[in-house]
Amino acid sequence: MSTVLFDPAHGSDRSADLLARVQQAIAERTPLFIRGGASKTFYGRPVDAQPLDLAGHTGIVSYDPTELVITARAGTPLRELQAALERGGQMLACEVPCFGDNATVGGMLAAGLSGPRRPWAGSVRDFVLGTRMISGLGTHLRFGGEVMKNVAGYDLSRLLAGSLGCLGVITEASFKVLPKYRCRVSLRQAMPLQMALDKLGEWGQQPIPLTAASHDGSTLYLRLEGNEGSVRAAAERLGGDALDDSYWDDLREQRLAFFDDPRPLWRLSVPALTAPLAIEGEQLIDWGGAQRWLKSSADADSIRQLAAAANGHATCFTPGVVDSPFQPLAAPILRFHQTLKRNLDPQGIFNPGRQYADV
Amino acid sequence: MNILYDERVDGALHSVDRAEFLHTLQSRLPDLDILHAAEDLKPYECDGLSAYRTTPMLVVLPRHLEEVQSVLRLCHERKVPVVARGAGTGLSGGALPLEKGVLLVMARFNKILEIDPAGRFARVQPGVRNLAISQAAAPHGLYYAPDPSSQIACSIGGNVAENAGGVHCLKYGLTVHNVLKVEMLSVEGERMTLGSDALDAPGFDLLALFTGSEGMLGIITEVTVKLLPKPQVAKVLLAAFDSVEKAGRAVGDIIAAGIIPGGLEMMDNLAIRAAEDFIHAGYPVEAEAILLCELDGVEADVHDDCERVRVLLEQAGATEVRLARDEAERVRFWAGRKNAFPAVGRLSPDYYCMDGTIPRRELPHVLGAIADLSAEYNLRVANVFHAGDGNMHPLILFDANTPGELERAEAFGGKILELCVKVGGSITGEHGVGREKINQMCAQFNSDELSLFHAVKAAFDPLGLLNPGKNIPTLHRCAEFGAMHVHHGQLPFPDLERF
Numbered sequence: 001m002s003t004v005l006f007d008p009a010h011g012s013d014r015s016a017d018l019l020a021r022v023q024q025a026i027a028e029r030t031p032l033f034i035r036g037g038a039s040k041t042f043y044g045r046p047v048d049a050q051p052l053d054l055a056g057h058t059g060i061v062s063y064d065p066t067e068l069v070i071t072a073r074a075g076t077p078l079r080e081l082q083a084a085l086e087r088g089g090q091m092l093a094c095e096v097p098c099f100g101d102n103a104t105v106g107g108m109l110a111a112g113l114s115g116p117r118r119p120w121a122g123s124v125r126d127f128v129l130g131t132r133m134i135s136g137l138g139t140h141l142r143f144g145g146e147v148m149k150n151v152a153g154y155d156l157s158r159l160l161a162g163s164l165g166c167l168g169v170i171t172e173a174s175f176k177v178l179p180k181y182r183c184r185v186s187l188r189q190a191m192p193l194q195m196a197l198d199k200l201g202e203w204g205q206q207p208i209p210l211t212a213a214s215h216d217g218s219t220l221y222l223r224l225e226g227n228e229g230s231v232r233a234a235a236e237r238l239g240g241d242a243l244d245d246s247y248w249d250d251l252r253e254q255r256l257a258f259f260d261d262p263r264p265l266w267r268l269s270v271p272a273l274t275a276p277l278a279i280e281g282e283q284l285i286d287w288g289g290a291q292r293w294l295k296s297s298a299d300a301d302s303i304r305q306l307a308a309a310a311n312g313h314a315t316c317f318t319p320g321v322v323d324s325p326f327q328p329l330a331a332p333i334l335r336f337h338q339t340l341k342r343n344l345d346p347q348g349i350f351n352p353g354r355q356y357a358d359v
Numbered sequence: 360m361n362i363l364y365d366e367r368v369d370g371a372l373h374s375v376d377r378a379e380f381l382h383t384l385q386s387r388l389p390d391l392d393i394l395h396a397a398e399d400l401k402p403y404e405c406d407g408l409s410a411y412r413t414t415p416m417l418v419v420l421p422r423h424l425e426e427v428q429s430v431l432r433l434c435h436e437r438k439v440p441v442v443a444r445g446a447g448t449g450l451s452g453g454a455l456p457l458e459k460g461v462l463l464v465m466a467r468f469n470k471i472l473e474i475d476p477a478g479r480f481a482r483v484q485p486g487v488r489n490l491a492i493s494q495a496a497a498p499h500g501l502y503y504a505p506d507p508s509s510q511i512a513c514s515i516g517g518n519v520a521e522n523a524g525g526v527h528c529l530k531y532g533l534t535v536h537n538v539l540k541v542e543m544l545s546v547e548g549e550r551m552t553l554g555s556d557a558l559d560a561p562g563f564d565l566l567a568l569f570t571g572s573e574g575m576l577g578i579i580t581e582v583t584v585k586l587l588p589k590p591q592v593a594k595v596l597l598a599a600f601d602s603v604e605k606a607g608r609a610v611g612d613i614i615a616a617g618i619i620p621g622g623l624e625m626m627d628n629l630a631i632r633a634a635e636d637f638i639h640a641g642y643p644v645e646a647e648a649i650l651l652c653e654l655d656g657v658e659a660d661v662h663d664d665c666e667r668v669r670v671l672l673e674q675a676g677a678t679e680v681r682l683a684r685d686e687a688e689r690v691r692f693w694a695g696r697k698n699a700f701p702a703v704g705r706l707s708p709d710y711y712c713m714d715g716t717i718p719r720r721e722l723p724h725v726l727g728a729i730a731d732l733s734a735e736y737n738l739r740v741a742n743v744f745h746a747g748d749g750n751m752h753p754l755i756l757f758d759a760n761t762p763g764e765l766e767r768a769e770a771f772g773g774k775i776l777e778l779c780v781k782v783g784g785s786i787t788g789e790h791g792v793g794r795e796k797i798n799q800m801c802a803q804f805n806s807d808e809l810s811l812f813h814a815v816k817a818a819f820d821p822l823g824l825l826n827p828g829k830n831i832p833t834l835h836r837c838a839e840f841g842a843m844h845v846h847h848g849q850l851p852f853p854d855l856e857r858f
Contacts, residue, residue, distance in 0.1 A: 179617030229659025
């Protein structure tokens with residue numbers, strides 16, 4: 001390929017410094033607050049500890065579009081990664097939210113958040129192929145790699161996805177990437193929520209190239225992506241008015257007017273076809289029904305009970321509202337979180353309490 | 360170095376009085392089926408990797424969750440190791456029993472509990488066969504995507520334990536991408552749910568950690584899998600090449616053009632000839648390599664992509680490109696590939712199937728090196744390759760009745776796996792480490808990495824009772840194995856004492 005996709009000399013490998021910092025922190029039992037671009041500090045519990053900045057540890061290490069794999073150091077800005085993929089005609093199919101310009105590759109993996117395409121394409125954890133990490137034993141390790149199929153040893157790379165830095169410092173990660181779709185059409189149809197959920201249940205059993213579905217209480221928003229033929233045919237069949245594609249960016253980045261509501265923001269993750277949830281406040285549905293954003297001043301317990309009754313869970317996205325933004329864990333699961341944390345981070349130095357107070 | 364459990368390097372196992380243990384088990388669980396007579400234990404000596412056999416102390420075949428819990432509790436109390444087994448089709452000895460252990464056979468948990476067409480999931484017991492899920496979902500136009508070649512026989516519990524793959528992984532993912540929720544029992548028999556009915560669960564992604572953990576962290580008792588709508592059409596192109604390199608380049612060209620085939624398989628000349636003799640699929644037997652490229656999806660897209668791929672294949676130097684004219688021909692093209700293993704088996708009394716993965720660009724180099732090793736070890740090798748995702752299955756032909764040939768085949772296989780690691784790949788793409796690749800794990804990971812794996816294991820099973828000796832080698836084993844493979848005059852694991 002003649003196009004230059006990335007500059008391998010651009011960036012800086014600070015892993016030796018980072019390792020030394022971690023080893024010192026282990027020796028002194030000094031907790032560390034692991035920080036990339038600080039774009040998602042609102043997510044999770046506050047951590048009172050020495051910052052360990054990854055933002056200087058940057059650079060795309062390798063990217064070969066024919067291998068469908070990109071590898072970058074953790075501090076690499078997400079926009080740099082996305083620009084390289086764009087030049088290669090490819091994308092991170094999990095469509096991650098950035099919440100600002102500073103988001104980094106490591107932060108994306110540690111937070112594990114995915115965008116509107118998630119139910120159809122998969123989440124961040126589905127696309128991570130390998131990682132390098134600094135462990136709580138003071139070692140710099142490599143797990144997984146740059147191959148699609150790899151079942152050697154435990155899948156530490158996927159375990160790190162969404163672990164909020166509590167199990168180790170991610171220094172580098174490899175992701176499976178996919179070609180961008182040739183064609184995209186976004187549509188809107190006025191329709192009540194229950195009817196929209198019924199339709200989505202029906203369409204889900206058919207080979208329709210849906211890659212996003214959202215509902216704001218009165219309107220169903222759909223996105224179709226694929227080859228020209230299938231997308232045009234499906235758009236004609238489903239019908240509706242044209243919708244600007246930027247809707248999905250605004251939904252993903254929480255820029256829609258819905259998010260301006262001053263009440264706390266909750267994310268309810270529930271089975272997609274769960275009937276409309278009755279609770280005080282406003283709701284915005286994403287992920288074809290599986291992710292429900294709620295702006296509500298209802299108390300945390302009621303919201304959690306509502307989510308749990310639907311076999312789901314609730315996360316508070318507004319900092320400072322509740323002590324534990326994440327749904328409490330079942331007793332045996334919590335115990336295994338604690339033993340896993342203790343075994344992988346014996347001195348408890350990595351983002352202590354970021355996810356749960358006692359993990 | 361022998362792969363059978365060796366207490367000297369794999370760790371001492373606790374011994375119990377077999378008769379007394381059997382008696383206790385029988386009195387606590389009078390309805391439990393327990394096999395203990397030598398002739399009854401025989402069929403359970405091995406899994407799909409039949410070259411390695413060990414007679415288990417006892418085999419238990421529970422029917423109820425409570426029985427599994429009681430077995431686990433008693434084993435935990437007496438420190439007796441437990442090896443879980445599903446259908447026993449695994450190819451890496453992951454369900455190879457232990458002389459001092461109980462073999463826990465989950466095959467009787469074989470009920471499909473729920474198919475929800477609108478929610479697109481199936482909830483099943485672990486002993487349900489992979490293909491049975493797709494069959495049950497078929498009336499709704501749905502299927503379960505991962506399709507290991509053993510799918511008629513292998514069970515979903517084993518698929519989750521091994522993170523099973525298949526020929527459609529590039530597009531549809533591995534087991535880990537298609538499982539929503541797992542119910543399991545801890546080593547102490549405590550019930551837990553990993554994942555959820557939603558698309559994610561709070562906390563660490565233990566579902567991802569457990570998938571592919573080879574029965575080392577817990578016992579799977581129920582699995583909820585994702586179902587997908589069946590693609591409207593599937594078409595297969597067969598392309599012949601006069602060199603493996605050209606075929607490899609064609610694969611890169613297809614992907615660079617933004618096309619993700621449902622399946623993309625390569626076979627070399629020996630595999631082509633073997634399959635053609637066996638199945639009469641209509642393969643061009645003179646070709647050095649063939650590619651089978653399946654495109655599936657909505658009719659209009661598949662039609663367009665077929666044309667694009669045909670042009671790419673011709674530009675890449677294919678000597679012949681054929682589109683399967685009808686469903687019968689498509690099935691025949693695939694039958695050759697799907698029966699490649701038994702077909703190669705007809706060429707030789709025994710064959711040894713490898714499972715390394717490599718970055719695709721390394722294919723010509725790796726195949727060249729395999730050919731050199733083939734000459735060095737004086738053993739033929741046929742190559743079958745999931746070209747789309749870099750997973751190769753070299754089949755080493757040997758005769759176990761010729762003294763020394765099995766050992767030579769093993770050594771040859773080990774070299775192939777080390778080569779995969781050297782080019783940035785992995786020693787196992789989908790068959791698992793089990794017991795088979797326990798030594799090669801020492802080439803894949805260093806002692807720091809293995810130590811972290813042991814720390815993970817200890818969080819769930821501190822006494823090491825679940826499937827000991829599988830998946831992750833002890834540092835002592837690696838020290839001993841490494842001593843036989845001195846690189847550049849330096850011993851790996853220099854800090855360990857030698858035995």
